[in-house]
Amino acid sequence: MRILFLNPVGVLGGAERALLDLMACLRQLDAGLSLQLIAGTEGALLDEARALGVDARLLPLPERLSSLGDSGLRGRGPKEAWNLARSLAPTGVLLASYGRTLRREVARLRPDLLHSNGIKTHLLSPFTVGLPVKRVWHVHDFLSERPLVRVALGAQSPLASAAIANSHAVGEDARAVLGKVPIHVASNGVDVERFSPGAGHRADLDALAGLPPAPEGTLRVGLVATYARWKGHDVFLEAAAWLSRQAPTLEVRFYLVGAPLYRTPGSQFTEDELRRLIGHHQLTGRVGLVPFQADPSAVYRALDVFVHASTRREPFGLTIAEALACATPSIVSRASGAAEALTNGVDAWLIEPGDAPLLATTLRTLLSDSALRARLGEAGRKTAEARFSRERYAREVLTVYRSLLST
Incomplete structure (x- = not known):
């Protein structure tokens, strides 16, 4: 054939x-x-x-x-x-x-x-x-x-x-x-052997983003996506700002991992636009821009929480399957095709798209409960093996x- x-x-x-x-x-x-x-x-x-x-x-x-x-x-x-x-x-x-x-x-x-x-x-x-x-x-x-x-x-x-x-x-x-x-x-x-938890390489997100090393115990939250406008970078940053105001003592850093990959004009954020949004939300130093990574598995392992924040319904969302396979606790937009296989509160936390306050509240819950993160990560890995x-x-x-x- x-x-x-x-x-x-x-x-x-x-x-x-x-x-x-x-x-x-x-x-x-x-x-x-x-x-x-x-x-x-x-x-x-x-x-x-x-x-x-x-x-x-x-x-x-x-x-x-x-x-x-x-x-x-x-x-x-x-x-x-x-x-x-x-x-x-x-x-x-x-x-x-x-x-x-x-x-x-x-x-x-x-x-x-x-x-x-x-x-x-x-x-x-x-x-x-x-x-x-x-x-x-x-x-x-x-x-x-x-x-x-x-x-x-x-x-x-x-x-x-x-x-x-x-x-x-x-x-x-x-x-x-x-x-x-x-x-x-x-x-x-996805390759559930390559995308797996455990002792695999973990990316140094701070170095990749050009940030100084974070204090010991800092939690890391990331959105991994192309710079397409509907991927929710603006929602993610708004939620990060909300969380920073509501929980100022919570040691957390946020990362946008990706690049403007496609050629269709006007369909993507530029890096300058994202940096302006970071400044507008007074998040300079708390948010890092990590360039596109050929091996994102190391990124997922370095995150305490993965966020999928697409603002409109998404056909699938491959990053969701990748993050779950790495046992990274995940917050996922209900509008993604991958969410068809997920159970809210069991293998991922499902939220409505475009709701920055809800995303911030969910992040605060997960970042404050290590046992909950562990349960979600373990169940997410099992779902990835069975369904993805x-x-x-x-x-x-x-x-x-x-x-x-x-x-």
């Missing part, structure tokens, strides 16, 4: 880390698989895929195409959508040129199955029409919230042999957009592949 993965970017966001875990486990499950990858931009995804033995190559996506996106139209009206659609009109020639190049590459590689891992690559499906290949769209987003994408993918849905959704919520949403396309739910997985292992994830995806190629 020859599988060709298509990914719009080469940077390592959540969808890309999930893809790497999938490719690693597919090789273990079936040594006869031939795995290939095409990415639209340079980045660590290509290098890490090659290290797994995947034939990975760059097919450069023009800058104008790689920076396109309608995610900023969530909740906006038809006028904004129409204005964006008009602005996209000149990209048609670029898209057609790139699509023809992609078609030639796919024809040369002769895969049995195309696994498209992002919206931009789903939209390139028409350029592979006529080639003897099955097409699987891996859906990592709520398509109905993307006004232009919703229409475009709905129109192209007959080209998809099947779709894989990374949570039940995403699956239900995809069914409403993609009509008759078979939708299979396979929650993302990458082996389970890969088995479910391989089952979809085999069902398509047997028909």
Whole structure:
């Protein structure tokens, strides 16, 4: 079985880390698989895929195409959508040129199955029409919230042999957009051996953030995410300020771990914006900005509490599974897809998205009770092993592949 993965970017966001875990486990499950990858931009995804033995190559996506996106139209009206659609009109020639190049590459590689891992690559499906290949769209987003994408993918849905959704919520949403396309739910997985508690390396968060060493006994709270505006960095900082006022003697430091990874303009905080927010909340010296970490497992082990603070519903939230696997006590937005597998107060503390006072109150409870943190961490690890292992994830995806190629 020859599988060709298509990914719009080469940077390592959540969808890309999930893809790497999938490719690693597919090789273990079936040594006869031939795995290939095409990415639209340079980045660590290509290098890490090659290290797994995947034939990975760059097919450069023009800058104008790689920076396109309608995610900023969530909740906006038809006028904004129409204005964006008009602005996209000149990209048609670029898209057609790139699509023809992609078609030639796919024809040369002769895969049995195309696994498209992002919206931009789903939209390139028409350029592979006529080639003897099955097409699987891996859906990592709520398509109905993307006004232009919703229409475009709905129109192209007959080209998809099947779709894989990374949570039940995403699956239900995809069914409403993609009509008759078979939708299979396979929650993302992580390497529960790499992401594990215990004696593994713990990151020196203060050194990474350029802060002086914290006093002995200081508790550490962190948000690990790209700088996307909906990831809740502003809510996290507001909660940190609230907690600092309400419990001034509590020795705690806060960390924002990540970077602005994507190219869509206006969709992310800049580092300067975050530093201004830190100053505005009078948190200078209490909040550290830690750059993107290729191995976040060491970050989770260094935290006393992990916070997932996304302000809108999130398709999955891979950092949640990673933190749980490391037995890090976690506060999780109920709006995340990963929360479908969690029980409030048992393996994580679930809160409503965007509620900074509630987040601060929950943090104060957890930081004041080491026994509660230990119980949550232990139960979270068990949930990660049972529900979020990458082996389970890969088995479910391989089952979809085999069902398509047997028909």
